[in-house]
Amino acid sequence: MASLVLRRVLGALPVLLIVSLITFGMMRLIPGDPSSVIGGMSATPAQLEQIRRDLGLDEPIAVQLVRWYGGLLQGNLGRSILMGQDVMSVTLQRLPVTIALSAYALVITLVLGLASGIFAALRQNTLIDQLAMMLAMLGISIPNFFLGLLMIIFFAVQLGWLPTGGYVGFTDDPIGWLRTSTMPAISLALLQVGLLARITRSTMLEVLRQDYIRTARAKGLPERLVVMKHALSNALIPITTVVGIIVSLLVSGSVVTETLFSIPGMGQLLTQAVLNRDYPMVQGGLFLVTAFLVLINIGVDVCYSLLDPRVRHE
Amino acid sequence: MNSAAAQLELDADVPETHVHPARATLKRLFRHRLFLSGLGLFGIILAAAVLAPWIAPTDPTKLAMRFKFRPPGSEFAFGTDNFGRSLWSRVIWGAQLSVIIGSSVVALNAVFGTLIGALAGYFRSLDNALMRVNDAMMAFPAILLAIGITAVLGPSTLNAILALAIVYVPRTARIVRSSVIVLREMEYVQAAVAAGAGHWRILRRHILPNAMAPLIVQLSFLFAYAVLSEATLSFLGLGAVPPTPTWGNIMAEGRQYMVEAPWIITIPGIALMITVMGLNLLGDGLRDVLDPRLRIQQ
Numbered sequence: 001m002a003s004l005v006l007r008r009v010l011g012a013l014p015v016l017l018i019v020s021l022i023t024f025g026m027m028r029l030i031p032g033d034p035s036s037v038i039g040g041m042s043a044t045p046a047q048l049e050q051i052r053r054d055l056g057l058d059e060p061i062a063v064q065l066v067r068w069y070g071g072l073l074q075g076n077l078g079r080s081i082l083m084g085q086d087v088m089s090v091t092l093q094r095l096p097v098t099i100a101l102s103a104y105a106l107v108i109t110l111v112l113g114l115a116s117g118i119f120a121a122l123r124q125n126t127l128i129d130q131l132a133m134m135l136a137m138l139g140i141s142i143p144n145f146f147l148g149l150l151m152i153i154f155f156a157v158q159l160g161w162l163p164t165g166g167y168v169g170f171t172d173d174p175i176g177w178l179r180t181s182t183m184p185a186i187s188l189a190l191l192q193v194g195l196l197a198r199i200t201r202s203t204m205l206e207v208l209r210q211d212y213i214r215t216a217r218a219k220g221l222p223e224r225l226v227v228m229k230h231a232l233s234n235a236l237i238p239i240t241t242v243v244g245i246i247v248s249l250l251v252s253g254s255v256v257t258e259t260l261f262s263i264p265g266m267g268q269l270l271t272q273a274v275l276n277r278d279y280p281m282v283q284g285g286l287f288l289v290t291a292f293l294v295l296i297n298i299g300v301d302v303c304y305s306l307l308d309p310r311v312r313h314e
Numbered sequence: 315m316n317s318a319a320a321q322l323e324l325d326a327d328v329p330e331t332h333v334h335p336a337r338a339t340l341k342r343l344f345r346h347r348l349f350l351s352g353l354g355l356f357g358i359i360l361a362a363a364v365l366a367p368w369i370a371p372t373d374p375t376k377l378a379m380r381f382k383f384r385p386p387g388s389e390f391a392f393g394t395d396n397f398g399r400s401l402w403s404r405v406i407w408g409a410q411l412s413v414i415i416g417s418s419v420v421a422l423n424a425v426f427g428t429l430i431g432a433l434a435g436y437f438r439s440l441d442n443a444l445m446r447v448n449d450a451m452m453a454f455p456a457i458l459l460a461i462g463i464t465a466v467l468g469p470s471t472l473n474a475i476l477a478l479a480i481v482y483v484p485r486t487a488r489i490v491r492s493s494v495i496v497l498r499e500m501e502y503v504q505a506a507v508a509a510g511a512g513h514w515r516i517l518r519r520h521i522l523p524n525a526m527a528p529l530i531v532q533l534s535f536l537f538a539y540a541v542l543s544e545a546t547l548s549f550l551g552l553g554a555v556p557p558t559p560t561w562g563n564i565m566a567e568g569r570q571y572m573v574e575a576p577w578i579i580t581i582p583g584i585a586l587m588i589t590v591m592g593l594n595l596l597g598d599g600l601r602d603v604l605d606p607r608l609r610i611q612q
Contacts, residue, residue, distance in 0.1 A: 018450035026466050141591035143542055145549055146583035149565070149572060157573050252455035256546050270458060271550050274465040286462045290454050297453075 004305055008298045016294055023287040024068045027279045028061065038081065038277050054079075055280065077284030082276045087284035091266065095292065098258070098265035100170055100177070102250040104185035109192040109246060114239075116193075117200025122227065124205060132197065139194025145256045148187035152260075155183060165262035184261045188253050192246045199242055200235070207235045237308045244300040248293050342603045349599025355592030359585065362406045363413035374403040375557040386577050393577045395568065404559040405582050411560050412541045412589060415475055419540035420533050422479035423486040428529065430483065431490025432517055436498060445491070451484040456539075457546055464552045471554040474547055478540050489532050493525035527604040534600055538593035545586050561586050 030037055035051040043051070052058045055078070056067055071077060077087040120132040156164040162183055168176030207213065208231055216226045255267035262268070266289055273281035343349050362369070377397045386393040392401035434444040451459070463477035497503060498521065506520050547553040548562030556563050561582040568578025 014446050015450045015453055018447055019453055022450065022454075023462075026462060030466050137591065137594060141538075141587055141594055143545060143583065143586050143590070145546065146565070146579070146586065149569065149579050149583070153572055153576060248455050252457040255455075255457045255461065256550060259550060267458070271461060271552075274461050275551060277465070279465070282462055282465050286454065286458055289458060293455060294453050 005302055008301050012294050012298055016291060019290050020072060020287055023283045024065065026283050034279065038279060077287065078280035080278055080281040082273055082278040082281060087281055090269065090281070091285055091288045094264060094266045094269045097167065097263060098251065098254050098267060101181055101184060101188065101254055101263060101265060102247065104181055105189040105250050106247065108185055108189040109196055113193045113196025114200055117197040118204055118232065120197065121201045121204035121208065136194040136197040139190045142190060144187045144191060144253050145260050147190060148183065148257060148260045151183045151187055167263045184257045184263060188250060188257045191253065192249055196242065196246065200239060203235045203238055204231060207231050240300065240304045240307060244297040247296050251289060251293060339603060343599065346599045346603055348595045348602065352592045352595025352599055355588050356596060359409050359589045359592065360413060363410040366406050366410045369406060372400045372403040374399060374407040374559045392581050395578050396571055401578065401581055404564055405585055408559045408561045408564060408582060409585060411471065411554060412544065415471065415544045416537045416541045418475045419478045419482065420537050423483055423536055424533060426483045427486025428490050430487035432494055432522060434487065435491035435494025436517055436521065448484040448487055456481050457543060460543060460547060461550065461552055464547060469552045469555055474544050474553045478543055482536055482539065486532055486536065489528055490525055493528055494521055497521045497524050531597055531601045531605055534593055534597035538590045541589050
């Protein structure tokens with residue numbers, strides 16, 4: 001188990017190294033002079049000089065690179081221009097909000113996606129199956145911000161059941177968190193619900209065709225046991241690998257969802273940072289979110305290995 | 315001999331019952347329900363994009379304050395926005411921009427995704443280096459990487475295309491690479507190597523044509539993602555710059571008036587949905603017909 005985790009972490013190191021190089025390169029790739037882009041049209045030469053010095057852009061690229069990696073190892077990613085705070089500490093305030101929202105959406109995705117996929121597979125080619133797959137197609141086709149807008153109009157403005165936006169921390173007020181997070185989580189989850197339902201259905205159909213399912217039925221097992229014990233537990237193994245992709249899609253989708261519902265998470269922060277040319281924040285935030293996702297994927301890989309003995313003993 | 319002449323000779327030689335494989339595939343596609351419904355939906359958008367100058371002659375950026383907030387009706391088919399601009403014109407020109415952006419991203423992916431995927435899959439010495447970079451690019455959440463790139467390049471239509479191409483090329487390359495790795499070991503390829511064919515000839519004549527099916531399927535889904543991602547970028551204010559109408563920025567502007575003029579957001583939203591659903595259905599149909607291994611059981 002420990003060696004497995006270690007192997008996965010070591011395997012992820014080259015990816016993290018390249019991710020950090022790409023994010024480092026971003027600010028240096030700004031066409032023209034980054035300091036004038038950051039300072040804006042009206043900046044005086046003295047101000048530009050100041051910006052260059054603050055960001056270390058006046059030093060040779062090799063020195064900048066050493067500084068960047070030195071900072072990374074100490075958890076120092078520079079200072080956000082917009083927030084006037086350390087990039088790391090801003091991220092640590094905002095990331096939990098995105099994680100809470102994504103986790104809520106992940107629960108919705110797993111419950112609805114798995115249930116409808118399994119249900120559709122068991123009723124293959126019936127009206128229910130077709131209806132479920134049509135809804136899944138609708139789910140993967142409706143843009144999450146459009147669904148969010150429609151939900152705001154309907155549930156917040158017309159019915160007044162839920163607030164149009166804003167955010168209450170879960171630890172401050174769990175009910176308030178549910179009220180502010182439910183619409184964003186649903187609009188965020190729907191794409192992934194559709195994807196997972198489609199994948200679950202096809203994996204289940206694949207498994208249900210296997211010989212051991214026929215054997216289980218032939219020896220007289222009740223259908224419920226055949227499905228729950230023999231089919232589902234085998235179908236879930238490949239589905240586990242999709243969870244990593246789903247989390248990445250959720251974090252990606254949260255960018256627009258957070259902006260739409262005024263939720264102070266990483267997505268909203270990074271959008272604001274880009275619009276305000278806060279490059280240290282963009283570069284540091286992008287690196288930290290990606291590193292976080294790499295860690296999640298290591299976790300998913302380890303779970304997968306634990307669930308599937310064939311992989312474990314490889 | 316050019317290919318048309320070769321085709322004629324082929325057709326003459328074979329018995330009448332034989333159908334050319336490409337034609338058989340087309341025939342199966344045009345009997346496929348999902349493919350046809352996708353083609354129908356996407357066809358509407360494509361037609362709007364191509365015919366924009368004729369069906370929407372009103373300038374989509376022309377302000378006419380006295381007509382503002384007209385609901386959809388006989389005067390303005392799709393109503394007007396807060397500046398009295400015709401939503402019919404804006405949505406149709408927006409369709410054109412979406413199609414241009416989607417097809418550009420698809421074209422860039424077809425070229426660079428195939429190139430990188432073929433090199434990595436065919437030359438083992440390149441595989442490791444190329445795929446490590448590829449994995450790193452894919453580790454970024456797609457939209458966040460796209461807005462990061464837009465931050466570097468600045469918001470514009472061209473930069474949105476570039477950003478989305480950079481985000482999606484690694485995903486396309488991965489798909490091409492996995493087909494190439496399988497095909498490389500096939501006996502007919504070994505035979506070509508034995509017959510003395512060079513790397514370039516083997517890749518172009520023997521491997522890539524057989525790697526096309528999964529690529530085409532991927533590209534049709536990619537078109538959908540590209541249109542959706544571009545709408546997301548311009549909804550966030552990071553795509554084409556107003557007053558150029560895109561579905562995303564029309565919806566962003568309409569957001570303030572969503573109670574008194576809900577048509578400003580619903581009409582482009584529905585257009586976006588039709589496009590994405592059409593392309594997804596097209597992709598499903600293509601996958602069923604071209605790539606039976608990936609088929610979702612019917």
